[in-house]
Amino acid sequence: MVGTTDQTLRPFLWRAAKLYPDREIVSRTHEGLSRTTYAAYDRRVARLANALDDAGVSRDARVGTFCWNHTRHFETYFGVPCRGSQLHTINPLLPDHHVQYIVENAADELLFVDPSLVESLESAATDADGAFDAVEQFVVMGSDVPETSLDPVTDYESFLADDETYDWPDLDEERPAGMCYTSGTTGKPKGVEYSQQTMWAHTMGILPEAGLDLRASDVVMPVVPMFHVMAWGLPHAVTAAGGKHVYPGPAPDPADIARLIEDERVTFTAGVPTVWLGLLDYLEENDADLSSLERIAIGGAAAPESLIREYEESYDVQVLHAWGMTETSPVAAAAHLKPGMESWPAEKRDRKRVKQGLVLPGLEFKVMGEEGEIPWNGEDFGELWIRGPWVTTEYFGRPEANETDFVDGWLKTGDVVTVDPEGYIQIVDRAKDVIKSGGEWISSQELENAIMAHDDVTEATVIGVPHEKWQERPVAFVVAREGVGGGPLMADIRDLLAEDYPEWWLPDDVVYVESIPKTATGKFDKKVLRDEYADHEIDDVPEEAAPEEE
Numbered sequence: 001m002v003g004t005t006d007q008t009l010r011p012f013l014w015r016a017a018k019l020y021p022d023r024e025i026v027s028r029t030h031e032g033l034s035r036t037t038y039a040a041y042d043r044r045v046a047r048l049a050n051a052l053d054d055a056g057v058s059r060d061a062r063v064g065t066f067c068w069n070h071t072r073h074f075e076t077y078f079g080v081p082c083r084g085s086q087l088h089t090i091n092p093l094l095p096d097h098h099v100q101y102i103v104e105n106a107a108d109e110l111l112f113v114d115p116s117l118v119e120s121l122e123s124a125a126t127d128a129d130g131a132f133d134a135v136e137q138f139v140v141m142g143s144d145v146p147e148t149s150l151d152p153v154t155d156y157e158s159f160l161a162d163d164e165t166y167d168w169p170d171l172d173e174e175r176p177a178g179m180c181y182t183s184g185t186t187g188k189p190k191g192v193e194y195s196q197q198t199m200w201a202h203t204m205g206i207l208p209e210a211g212l213d214l215r216a217s218d219v220v221m222p223v224v225p226m227f228h229v230m231a232w233g234l235p236h237a238v239t240a241a242g243g244k245h246v247y248p249g250p251a252p253d254p255a256d257i258a259r260l261i262e263d264e265r266v267t268f269t270a271g272v273p274t275v276w277l278g279l280l281d282y283l284e285e286n287d288a289d290l291s292s293l294e295r296i297a298i299g300g301a302a303a304p305e306s307l308i309r310e311y312e313e314s315y316d317v318q319v320l321h322a323w324g325m326t327e328t329s330p331v332a333a334a335a336h337l338k339p340g341m342e343s344w345p346a347e348k349r350d351r352k353r354v355k356q357g358l359v360l361p362g363l364e365f366k367v368m369g370e371e372g373e374i375p376w377n378g379e380d381f382g383e384l385w386i387r388g389p390w391v392t393t394e395y396f397g398r399p400e401a402n403e404t405d406f407v408d409g410w411l412k413t414g415d416v417v418t419v420d421p422e423g424y425i426q427i428v429d430r431a432k433d434v435i436k437s438g439g440e441w442i443s444s445q446e447l448e449n450a451i452m453a454h455d456d457v458t459e460a461t462v463i464g465v466p467h468e469k470w471q472e473r474p475v476a477f478v479v480a481r482e483g484v485g486g487g488p489l490m491a492d493i494r495d496l497l498a499e500d501y502p503e504w505w506l507p508d509d510v511v512y513v514e515s516i517p518k519t520a521t522g523k524f525d526k527k528v529l530r531d532e533y534a535d536h537e538i539d540d541v542p543e544e545a546a547p548e549e550e
C-alpha cells in the first residue's frame with residue numbers, strides 16, 4: 001500500500017496559502033523591513049517558478065543560493081523544488097576556493113546572490129570574467145544590480161515573471177529537491193542531496209512535540225542561516241504548521257535579534273550557541289522585552305549548561321538542545337525531558353537537558369565501540385551510527401567517502417557518544433579531525449598543510465581549543481626550523497594563511513614546540529595535545545576573526 005500521492009513539498013505551501021492566507025512572513029532586508037502573507041507569498045513563488053521556466057532553467061537543474069535569511073530567499077525554498085529543480089544553498093562564509101569547488105561540483109545552472117555577497121561571489125568565481133563554468137545566469141536578490149563582473153546578471157524583481165499562477169507538476173518523491181555541502185570533513189566539502197521525500201519526512205519529523213514542537217500559533221525566527229542545512233528545515237516546517245515566519249536578514253547582530261523578538265512577538269527561535277551567548281551579553285547592557293519568547297532550539301555545537309539555565313532563570317525561556325548533521329537533514333535528536341523529569345531538582349534535570357538528547361521518532365541509532373555495540377550505561381562510549389527516512393545514504397559523487405562513512409545502510413556520524421539508561425545521547429568526543437568555531441567548520445588539516453609550506457616550519461599541527469564564546473578556536477603547534485621562531489614567524493604564518501583563508505579561520509595562537517607528539521603509526525597525536533592544552537588561554541579573538549553571521 002502506498003498513498004494516493006507521493007511525499008512532496010508542494011502540499012505544505014498549498015495548505016498554508018489556503019488555510020492561513022493572512023498569516024505573516026516578515027523579513028529584515030537590506031531595504032528595510034518587509035511584510036507579506038502566505039497568500040501573497042504563494043503568488044510570488046508561482047512568479048519565481050514561471051521566471052525559471054522563462055529563463056530556460058531546466059527542470060533537472062540545480063539552482064544555487066548565496067544568501068542570508070530573508071523572504072526572497074524563502075521564495076526559492078518552494079519555488080525551486082516544487083517545479084522539480086534542486087535548491088542548493090551555499091555557505092558564503094567559506095573560503096573562496098571551497099565556494100568555487102562547491103559551485104563547480106554541483107554544476108549550478110543559476111545562482112541567486114545577495115547584494116552584500118556579490119563581492120564574495122565574484123572573488124570565488126573561477127575566471128577573470130567572474131563566471132563559474134556551469135552557471136548561466138546570476139540573479140541579485142533586490143530591485144537593482146550593483147556594479148559587478150558577474151555576467152549575465154539581473155535583479156530579482158525584474159527576473160520574476162508576471163504570471164501569478166503555475167501549473168505545479170506532480171513530482172516523484174525520489175526526485176532530488178535540495179542540496180547542501182558539509183565542511184565537517186577532512187578533504188574537500190561533501191555534497192548531500194535531499195529528495196522530495198527526505199525533506200517531507202524531515203518536515204513531518206520536526207513538527208511534533210518530540211521534534212521541535214511547531215504550531216500554527218508560533219512566530220518562528222530562524223537565526224540559524226538558511227545556508228546551514230536549510231535553516232534546520234524550519235522554513236518548510238513552519239509553513240507546514242501554518243506559523244508566522246520572521247527572517248532576521250543579512251548578518252544580524254544581537255540588537256537586531258532582540259528588536260525582532262520584541263517587535264514581532266517571536267515565540268520560537270533557533271541557532272548555534274554563540275548567537276545566544278551574544279544575546280545574553282547584549283541583554284546585560286540593554287533592555288529588551290523577551291516576554292513573547294517561549295523556546296530556543298540550540299544546536300550545531302554543544303549548548304553550555306550555564307546558557308540553558310540563564311535563559312530559563314532570567315528570561316523564563318526554555319532551551320531545547322538539539323543535535324543533527326547535514327547528512328541527517330539535519331535534526332535527529334532533541335533533549336526533551338521525559339514525563340516525571342520536570343519535577344526533578346534543577347541540577348539533575350539540567351544534566352539531561354545539556355545532553356544531545358533523544359532520537360526523533362522515525363530514526364534509529366546504535367553506538368559502536370571497539371567490541372561492538374556499547375551498553376546504555378552513560379559511561380561506555382563509541383561512534384554514533386544512525387539511519388532513517390531523512391538520513392542520507394550517500395555523498396554526491398564521492399564513492400571513496402561512501403565506502404568509509406556508510407555501513408549496511410547506517411551513517412557513521414563521526415561523533416563519539418555515550419548513551420544513558422534513559423536513552424539520552426551525549427557527545428563526548430569527535431572522531432573527525434575538524435574544528436567548529438561559532439557553528440562553522442574549520443579544517444585543521446588544510447591549515448596545517450598550509451603552515452608546513454612555510455620555509456621556516458618543519459612540522460605543524462592545528463587543534464581546536466575550548467573557547468567560551470566560540471566553543472572552539474584553532475591553535476597551531478609549530479616546530480620551527482632551527483634558529484627561527486617567535487613573533488615575526490607567527491605574523492608570517494598568519495599572513496600566509498590570510499592569502500587563502502578568511503580571517504576567522506586563522507589560528508588565534510601559534511605555540512612553538514620542540515616536537516609534535518606522534519602515534520605508534522607516526523601520525524600527529526592530537527589527542528595528547530588536546531588534553532594538554534584543554535585550558536590553554538587564548539586572548540580574546542578580535543571581532544573580525546569571527547564568522548560574520550555571529
Ligand code: AMP
Nearest residue numbers: 182184299300301302322323324325326
Ligand atoms: P553540520 O553537518 O555542519 O551540521 O555538523 C554536524 C556536526 O556538528 C555533528 O556531527 C556534531 O559533531 C556537531 N553538532 C551538531 N549539533 C551538536 C550539538 N548539539 N552538540 C555538539 N555537537 C553538535
